[in-house]
Amino acid sequence: MPVTIKDIAKQARVSHSTVSRALHGSSLISDLTAERIRQTARELGYLPSAAARTLKTNHSQALGVLIRKVDDPFFGDILQGIEEVAQASGYSLFMAASQHTPEREQAILQAMVERRVEGIIICSTPVSLDQSRQLARFGVPIVYINNQAAEEYRYSIYHDDVDGSRQVTRHLIGLGHRRIGYLGNSTAGRSTLDRLSGFQQELKASGLSIPETYIHQVPGGGPDEGLSGLSHFLDLPERPTALICYNDMLAIGVLKGLKQAGIRVPQELSVTGFDNILFSAYTNPPLTTFDQPKQYIGAEAARLVLGLLKADSLGNAPCEPEIRRLRGKLLVRDTTAAPAL
Amino acid sequence: MPVTIKDIAKQARVSHSTVSRALHGSSLISDLTAERIRQTARELGYLPSAAARTLKTNHSQALGVLIRKVDDPFFGDILQGIEEVAQASGYSLFMAASQHTPEREQAILQAMVERRVEGIIICSTPVSLDQSRQLARFGVPIVYINNQAAEEYRYSIYHDDVDGSRQVTRHLIGLGHRRIGYLGNSTAGRSTLDRLSGFQQELKASGLSIPETYIHQVPGGGPDEGLSGLSHFLDLPERPTALICYNDMLAIGVLKGLKQAGIRVPQELSVTGFDNILFSAYTNPPLTTFDQPKQYIGAEAARLVLGLLKADSLGNAPCEPEIRRLRGKLLVRDTTAAPAL
DNA sequence: GATATTCATGCACACGTGTGCATCCTTCTC
DNA sequence: GAGAAGGATGCACACGTGTGCATGAATATC
Numbered sequence: 001m002p003v004t005i006k007d008i009a010k011q012a013r014v015s016h017s018t019v020s021r022a023l024h025g026s027s028l029i030s031d032l033t034a035e036r037i038r039q040t041a042r043e044l045g046y047l048p049s050a051a052a053r054t055l056k057t058n059h060s061q062a063l064g065v066l067i068r069k070v071d072d073p074f075f076g077d078i079l080q081g082i083e084e085v086a087q088a089s090g091y092s093l094f095m096a097a098s099q100h101t102p103e104r105e106q107a108i109l110q111a112m113v114e115r116r117v118e119g120i121i122i123c124s125t126p127v128s129l130d131q132s133r134q135l136a137r138f139g140v141p142i143v144y145i146n147n148q149a150a151e152e153y154r155y156s157i158y159h160d161d162v163d164g165s166r167q168v169t170r171h172l173i174g175l176g177h178r179r180i181g182y183l184g185n186s187t188a189g190r191s192t193l194d195r196l197s198g199f200q201q202e203l204k205a206s207g208l209s210i211p212e213t214y215i216h217q218v219p220g221g222g223p224d225e226g227l228s229g230l231s232h233f234l235d236l237p238e239r240p241t242a243l244i245c246y247n248d249m250l251a252i253g254v255l256k257g258l259k260q261a262g263i264r265v266p267q268e269l270s271v272t273g274f275d276n277i278l279f280s281a282y283t284n285p286p287l288t289t290f291d292q293p294k295q296y297i298g299a300e301a302a303r304l305v306l307g308l309l310k311a312d313s314l315g316n317a318p319c320e321p322e323i324r325r326l327r328g329k330l331l332v333r334d335t336t337a338a339p340a341l
Numbered sequence: 342m343p344v345t346i347k348d349i350a351k352q353a354r355v356s357h358s359t360v361s362r363a364l365h366g367s368s369l370i371s372d373l374t375a376e377r378i379r380q381t382a383r384e385l386g387y388l389p390s391a392a393a394r395t396l397k398t399n400h401s402q403a404l405g406v407l408i409r410k411v412d413d414p415f416f417g418d419i420l421q422g423i424e425e426v427a428q429a430s431g432y433s434l435f436m437a438a439s440q441h442t443p444e445r446e447q448a449i450l451q452a453m454v455e456r457r458v459e460g461i462i463i464c465s466t467p468v469s470l471d472q473s474r475q476l477a478r479f480g481v482p483i484v485y486i487n488n489q490a491a492e493e494y495r496y497s498i499y500h501d502d503v504d505g506s507r508q509v510t511r512h513l514i515g516l517g518h519r520r521i522g523y524l525g526n527s528t529a530g531r532s533t534l535d536r537l538s539g540f541q542q543e544l545k546a547s548g549l550s551i552p553e554t555y556i557h558q559v560p561g562g563g564p565d566e567g568l569s570g571l572s573h574f575l576d577l578p579e580r581p582t583a584l585i586c587y588n589d590m591l592a593i594g595v596l597k598g599l600k601q602a603g604i605r606v607p608q609e610l611s612v613t614g615f616d617n618i619l620f621s622a623y624t625n626p627p628l629t630t631f632d633q634p635k636q637y638i639g640a641e642a643a644r645l646v647l648g649l650l651k652a653d654s655l656g657n658a659p660c661e662p663e664i665r666r667l668r669g670k671l672l673v674r675d676t677t678a679a680p681a682l
Numbered sequence: 683g684a685t686a687t688t689c690a691t692g693c694a695c696a697c698g699t700g701t702g703c704a705t706c707c708t709t710c711t712c
Numbered sequence: 713g714a715g716a717a718g719g720a721t722g723c724a725c726a727c728g729t730g731t732g733c734a735t736g737a738a739t740a741t742c
Contacts, residue, residue: 016700017701018721028720045478047454049697050392051395070417071417115403116343282594396727397730398697696729698727706720707718711716712713
């Protein structure tokens with residue numbers, strides 16, 4: 001139904017090869033006919049078939065993006081970064097969400113390979129290693145973002161959570177806190193471990209030690225889990241004076257719980273988040289958090305994939321594994337202060 | 342490079358046509374050979390080329406989704422709904438963001454047509470009418486979500502903002518408010534007009550009238566604009582006792598501003614939002630808002646497109662225009678109360 | 683046992699695009 | 713003016729898949 005180069009050829013009384021060349025600006029075609037052909041193409045409203053081109057050139061100009069859940073505000077920024085770079089390079093994005101179910105994930109990756117995407121970016125979702133190997137067999141380069149066990153994959157981009165967590169902890173210690181709690185998300189894999197580890201490293205570096213009960217994990221990373229996680233700390237005989245949350249969403253839940261309990265922030269308890277999602281600036285009081293450069297991480301991931309493709313098309317040997325660790329910065333707002341005496 | 346049906350054919354010592362038929366479960370092929378072929382296909386790790394299939398069958402099994410900005414939390418939910426339905430029907434999604442620039446939008450839509458997506462869903466972005474007509478020429482069905490001038494398009498899904506706004510207004514009037522302000526987003530098109538209109542209709546129905554200065558529009562729908570919009574109302578000689586905000590993000594900015602100004606919510610001023618984004622439940626105090634069924638809207642849009650495709654493939658006449666208006670419900674939280682006497 | 687019928691498979695073309703090679707025409711060179 | 717050189721264009725095949733039609737084999741019918 002749509003217009004093809006054959007239609008243009010007929011209209012312009014040339015062969016379809018000439019049309020193809022003219023539209024690509026080949027120097028083989030005289031300027032006169034080339035312009036005439038382009039004109040008719042415009043008149044007929046011609047748009048080339050990506051399918052045919054992909055089939056012929058083995059080049060789909062598309063990337064696949066696999067995320068865990070679309071409505072997580074964290075991914076919004078990452079996607080934004082990916083999109084920006086991809087669009088600038090003329091690549092389209094296939095996007096799908098695994099919704100935490102391995103079968104879906106399997107189906108999505110398969111669909112992407114069938115579409116012959118040239119690269120895949122996998123966000124924070126725990127792809128099994130043999131599945132990852134299976135993908136590698138198709139020769140599709142894969143870049144992992146903030147993945148668990150990022151180091152085990154050839155190409156990953158991730159945020160230096162250890163460093164970030166150390167900075168947050170140092171900030172609190174600097175304010176004079178000695179009893180600091182950590183509220184983690186047990187379902188988060190690497191990132192919660194890294195953040196916990198940074199926390200512990202910084203404590204040790206400062207010669208501090210805390211009771212076991214000051215480390216508590218909840219099964220999730222939403223406000224509701226923050227709310228329930230808070231009660232653990234409130235029930236302790238000796239409460240911490242500061243609470244480090246795995247992410248902003250947990251912290252937001254914590255703030256809500258503290259409000260309900262009538263505990264003042266930061267006077268009675270300091271609270272920190274992590275990620276710097278949009279809303280962390282609008283909590284009450286505004287949340288002290290760690291600004292993970294989300295958009296930049298997405299952009300870097302896209303650049304990395306595109307770089308791999310370029311190297312590939314130049315016939316270069318596959319790049320050596322590249323694992324890039326990006327750093328963010330501490331954002332001190334109003335939920336942290338020196339502890340009460 | 343990837344395995345093709347020819348490779349399977351060679352391996353199984355049959356023709357490629359037989360392979361094609363066997364993999365489709367055609368009754369023409371004997372069960373024995375069919376099973377043998379499927380087995381070799383599995384062994385070789387065969388995945389069909391979507392490009393070739395699309396070219397041959399004129400059927401891409403893909404939808405395009407055009408949104409304004411990826412990192413808007415509002416779209417997250419809509420996308421989620423679309424994705425769910427599309428995935429269940431075996432469709433993949435091409436997604437791109439226009440970032441408010443018409444050139445990008447043009448480029449994106451063109452890319453989608455080149456990819457021969459079977460349908461397009463356009464979210465809240467003001468596509469010009471002639472561009473929309475141009476798309477129609479390609480025979481790609483388009484569904485608009487919450488678009489400006491939704492009624493002008495053949496197929497749209499949108500939220501009944503007039504009704505929602507009336508419910509919000511009625512709630513405030515019921516609490517005893519007589520001086521109610523409306524803070525709009527002048528860049529939002531239809532939706533802000535509808536919400537304003539619902540506000541005014543409900544006032545009139547209750548025999549109330551308000552000064553002109555109680556209606557104020559700001560150029561944007563983020564927290565920052567809410568902050569600046571608030572100052573307009575605070576500077577009025579006689580302040581309203583309640584403020585209806587165009588959306589939750591504005592309301593969140595307003596709450597922050599009120600906190601800074603030391604004005605208590607809801608005792609001194611009631612505030613309402615609109616949309617019920619995730620974070621509206623975690624403001625302080627929790628925001629009274631209108632719950633727009635975002636995910637459902639996305640799902641309905643996807644169902645509508647798929648329905649159009651089905652009708653099309655059955656050779657039915659193109660469906661009559663369908664414009665579906667969905668309703669949400671008021672969510673009373675803690676930012677609204679009876680006005681001080 | 684000859685013919686008709688059913689069943690299983692292969693041949694060949696099509697989808698829309700890109701490209702090596704051959705062909706034809708023009709112009710230049712001596 | 714004959715031949716060489718170069719410029720412009722068409723022919724034909726390829727990419728991977730799907731399908732109408734012909735072919736051949738096996739079975740059924742009388």
